[in-house]
Amino acid sequence: MFILSVLKDTIHIQPYDFYKSKYDALADEINRIYANKVIQEVGLCICLFDILSASEEIVHYGNGASYAKVKFQLVVFRPFIGEILEGKVSSNTPEGVKVTLGYFDDILIPTNNDDGWRFDFGSQVWVRLWDNPLPENLWKSAEDKYLYMYMDKDQSIKFRVIEENFTDIGTKGPPPKRTGAVAGQKVPQPAPYEIVGSIAEVGLGLTSWAWD
CATH class of the missing domain: 2.40.50.140 (Nucleic acid-binding proteins)
Structure with a gap:
């Protein structure tokens, strides 16, 4: 009924979240983006399971937010046919x-x-x-x-x-x-x-x- 799906995305962290650890800031943003969202041919995203890798953050000029390329696992609801x-x-x-x-x-x-x-x-x-x-x-x-x-x-x-x-x-x-x-x-x-x-x-x- 529940599966783990690996995704990649560029995650941005707003300056007001800089007080958090890198992992916590990325985890909170990933959950905000994906929780309770349907991804085509993947299923209904429930929550973050684990962050597999993350690049060094890059701060872009203009908005002050940092960006990192992240590979992560999500808990996804997608029952198999026959279940x-x-x-x-x-x-x-x-x-x-x-x-x-x-x-x-x-x-x-x-x-x-x-x-x-x-x-x-x-x-x-x-x-x-x-x-x-x-x-x-x-x-x-x-x-x-x-x-x-x-x-x-x-x-x-x-x-x-x-x-x-x-x-x-x-x-x-x-x-x-x-x-x-x-x-x-x-x-x-x-x-x-x-x-x-x-x-x-x-x-x-x-x-x-x-x-x-």
């Missing part, structure tokens, strides 16, 4: 069930990739359908053909990572197509890093369910 994670249901959307890990919210369990889903309009949540293991003669009605797993908010849920999507939201391109949005209304931006999950196997889904 099982546990989070909480954060919301139900037309696309599916949104899940949060607390520090990462852009997880989607889509409901359009198989027939095992139904939307309950009364409670406004998605429902996962599972075949009832009881024999048909014990059913009270045809509705008992399935067991119903309601994706209520804040329920703990286990899922398997099946896909990851990176979107470079900082790249300039052609003007966006007309969306029909009201003037002044913000158009939702895609997440820079999204995980797609699945619960379509025994043992996954809401942890409140007991699987035999």
Whole structure:
């Protein structure tokens, strides 16, 4: 789920941080720049793990800041495909069930990739359908053909990572197509890093369910 990634960057230290040791000043600035940021094809940066090397600082004329070329390791959140994670249901959307890990919210369990889903309009949540293991003669009605797993908010849920999507939201391109949005209304931006999950196997889904 967490990996170490090696990066290189030119880090500048402002004069008001000169009282710190070189390591502490560089570490604080690296964390300020990278913590909670998504790097394309790398993942979500959590924090600095270690500084591997740093050049001598050079003070540039004009702003008084010092600059150093630094090689460092970051703790990065990037689960591998097939990994099982546990989070909480954060919301139900037309696309599916949104899940949060607390520090990462852009997880989607889509409901359009198989027939095992139904939307309950009364409670406004998605429902996962599972075949009832009881024999048909014990059913009270045809509705008992399935067991119903309601994706209520804040329920703990286990899922398997099946896909990851990176979107470079900082790249300039052609003007966006007309969306029909009201003037002044913000158009939702895609997440820079999204995980797609699945619960379509025994043992996954809401942890409140007991699987035999």
